[in-house]
Amino acid sequence: MYTYNEFDKSFIQTRNAQFRGQVERRIDGSLTEDEFKPLRLMNGLYLQLHAYMLRVAIPYGTLNGGQMRQLAFIADKWDKGYGHFTTRQNIQFNWPELKDVPDILDALAEVEMHAIQTSGNTIRNVTADHFAGAAADEIADPRPVAELIRQWSTDHPEFQFMPRKFKVAVTGSTNDRAVTRAHDIGLRMVKKDGVAGFEVIVGGGLGRTPMIGKVITNFLPQEDLLPYLESIVSVWNQIGRRDNKYKARIKITVHEHGIEEIRRLVDERFSIVKGTFSGIDQQRLAEYEKQFAAPEFTAKSDAGFKDAYHNDPVFRAWCDTNLAAHKADGYSIVSISIKKHGQTPGDATSDQMRLMADLAEQYGHNELRISHEQNVILPHVHKSDLPAIHAALKTQDLATANIGLISDIIACPGMDYCALATARSIPVAQEIATRFEDLKLEHEIGNLKIKISGCINACGHHHVGHIGILGLDRAGVENYQVTLGGDHTETAKVGDRAGPGFAADELVPAIERLVDAYLELRTGKDEEFIETYRRIGLAPFKVALYPEAQADAA
Amino acid sequence: MSKPFTPKVVTANDLLKGDVIYQTISGWCRDLADAEILRDEAHADLRLIEGSQQISEVVGVYLMDVTVYGSALTTTHFREEFRATGPSNYAHGKQSEHKQEVV
Ligand code: HEM
Ligand code: SF4
Numbered sequence: 001m002y003t004y005n006e007f008d009k010s011f012i013q014t015r016n017a018q019f020r021g022q023v024e025r026r027i028d029g030s031l032t033e034d035e036f037k038p039l040r041l042m043n044g045l046y047l048q049l050h051a052y053m054l055r056v057a058i059p060y061g062t063l064n065g066g067q068m069r070q071l072a073f074i075a076d077k078w079d080k081g082y083g084h085f086t087t088r089q090n091i092q093f094n095w096p097e098l099k100d101v102p103d104i105l106d107a108l109a110e111v112e113m114h115a116i117q118t119s120g121n122t123i124r125n126v127t128a129d130h131f132a133g134a135a136a137d138e139i140a141d142p143r144p145v146a147e148l149i150r151q152w153s154t155d156h157p158e159f160q161f162m163p164r165k166f167k168v169a170v171t172g173s174t175n176d177r178a179v180t181r182a183h184d185i186g187l188r189m190v191k192k193d194g195v196a197g198f199e200v201i202v203g204g205g206l207g208r209t210p211m212i213g214k215v216i217t218n219f220l221p222q223e224d225l226l227p228y229l230e231s232i233v234s235v236w237n238q239i240g241r242r243d244n245k246y247k248a249r250i251k252i253t254v255h256e257h258g259i260e261e262i263r264r265l266v267d268e269r270f271s272i273v274k275g276t277f278s279g280i281d282q283q284r285l286a287e288y289e290k291q292f293a294a295p296e297f298t299a300k301s302d303a304g305f306k307d308a309y310h311n312d313p314v315f316r317a318w319c320d321t322n323l324a325a326h327k328a329d330g331y332s333i334v335s336i337s338i339k340k341h342g343q344t345p346g347d348a349t350s351d352q353m354r355l356m357a358d359l360a361e362q363y364g365h366n367e368l369r370i371s372h373e374q375n376v377i378l379p380h381v382h383k384s385d386l387p388a389i390h391a392a393l394k395t396q397d398l399a400t401a402n403i404g405l406i407s408d409i410i411a412c413p414g415m416d417y418c419a420l421a422t423a424r425s426i427p428v429a430q431e432i433a434t435r436f437e438d439l440k441l442e443h444e445i446g447n448l449k450i451k452i453s454g455c456i457n458a459c460g461h462h463h464v465g466h467i468g469i470l471g472l473d474r475a476g477v478e479n480y481q482v483t484l485g486g487d488h489t490e491t492a493k494v495g496d497r498a499g500p501g502f503a504a505d506e507l508v509p510a511i512e513r514l515v516d517a518y519l520e521l522r523t524g525k526d527e528e529f530i531e532t533y534r535r536i537g538l539a540p541f542k543v544a545l546y547p548e549a550q551a552d553a554a
Numbered sequence: 555m556s557k558p559f560t561p562k563v564v565t566a567n568d569l570l571k572g573d574v575i576y577q578t579i580s581g582w583c584r585d586l587a588d589a590e591i592l593r594d595e596a597h598a599d600l601r602l603i604e605g606s607q608q609i610s611e612v613v614g615v616y617l618m619d620v621t622v623y624g625s626a627l628t629t630t631h632f633r634e635e636f637r638a639t640g641p642s643n644y645a646h647g648k649q650s651e652h653k654q655e656v657v
Contacts, residue, residue, distance in 0.1 A: 427642050477632070
């Protein structure tokens, strides 16, 4: 993985020292909150409902055991012993005190991490497929490109005060696991005549006005990537709307001008920008590719794995849901669920973090990943080590076999933490997960993505959930709106609103009726919820959600 | 017709700790029960301004609605209820802490 060079190190040190000074000046009263707020946001520090929150970037979701262990240390020393992993491959600490934040940033710098550009109108943490470098279906590891984009965008003078924040996601596989179509720019690796390049998608985004990104070019050669990205951002920087915060994202620019016009402007700009890139970027890319070289995979027997798989039903169930196909023979990708039924989606305790760090070091080539679905991945594990890993995970409540199932819910912090929230999301996720666990139904139901946001900003991706839930404030009471048929993959789609919202205590029964209807209506166990929905549409599910309305109409 | 004035409390977050605080007659407190109840609009506006001027102690000062029963105080909106207690997924925040005067 990427290691800091001297420039990176001194850059982070300088930034941290600056911020330490700014915190001191805020505390002694020489800076007002209006002056301080943009400075703290540049360093990932928010003020939420009950405390400050520090958002730390995990670039393209990759970290090693030492970094994970440092996160655990920070959680114990300056927070309440846990951290929250988010859909954008960040970790959030929910309880730091202002005076401690400079020390936390220094502790992060020791393991080459930081919180820069995790907030504000900048190019944010570049996210990537969490199976990068490991997936059997991958064309190439997208992380060298993600690192290139990160280096180019971090502290780029032209891009510090943009109309709004800007988010980029990359996937090296044609199967999109990075939600590229809901990002300002999405890059999906594709092959043309045997050569790898990118399909470039622009203008996706969720929030108040959800939009699926549009393809601006089907095939961009790798060497044109940075000049092309710079052209897109600079066109938007010029014509994007600064008059209205809600119209500032590039999705609105693309919508208002049309993709053809944007393409024309970007091409025009590209013809100028291209010449200013001397080829250094390609040399850098070649270096990053070396740093991300795959570990040396070994060939050994997997007899122990096969025995355990046949003899231990609990282990078998876990393998069947939590493993994904690896590109190397005898290896697997392990998804560790940090969503035991009833737990807060995305939260990991410091003990859990340390265990995952140990497992990565002992069995996983010292690599961990954070998925946008708020789980942790061991990307390179030999099958013969799986029984030992499973046994270790059980000791820390990390062996839940629910990846991709109804209890593997994405939920934003909602009104339990977030100052912008209109309702809570965490308890909704907890109740749904516990309810279906009690019914022992989730394996029968199969692949089903529930995504929950606590307000219209859509941090919980509810628009692209198979079942999306949006928490609102209806006359001073929490109320939940349901959308159906959303899709976050390469066939991305914004879900359809099902109808009126539900009161908090009506919601879980409604979801249960919906799922019962699916079980009844599907052609068989291999037709997933989303496929049934695509086949028969909203109407039959509406009947299940709103039985009274049907009775009234009859 | 303007709405009749309902009782209010000045609230904010503490600059250093970031937690929720309420204005008292002489400073700030962490327990809503100890807050100064404002029953008069002009006085409430004045207290809001006074609170907002304490820029080295507090952040994000505003007036929140409360319901008063005799000498007891409760929140009127669920957002304020969470601010007054803490998150619902863990016993963290105010629900786990003791009463404490700030300034
Ligand atoms: C608690 C502090 C947070 C605040 C104040 C916050 C604020 C916001 C706001 C204002 C937006 C809308 C931006 C726009 O449309 O221009 C947004 C979008 C988003 N946030 Fe958050 N958020 C928070 C936490 C999170 C967390 C915990 C996650 C991950 C679980 C997250 C992931 C996202 C994502 C993926 C979007 C993208 C939606 C889009 O396309 O714009 N945020 N956030
Ligand atoms: S969706 Fe709303 S409530 Fe949830 S984290 Fe984002 S801003 Fe906060």
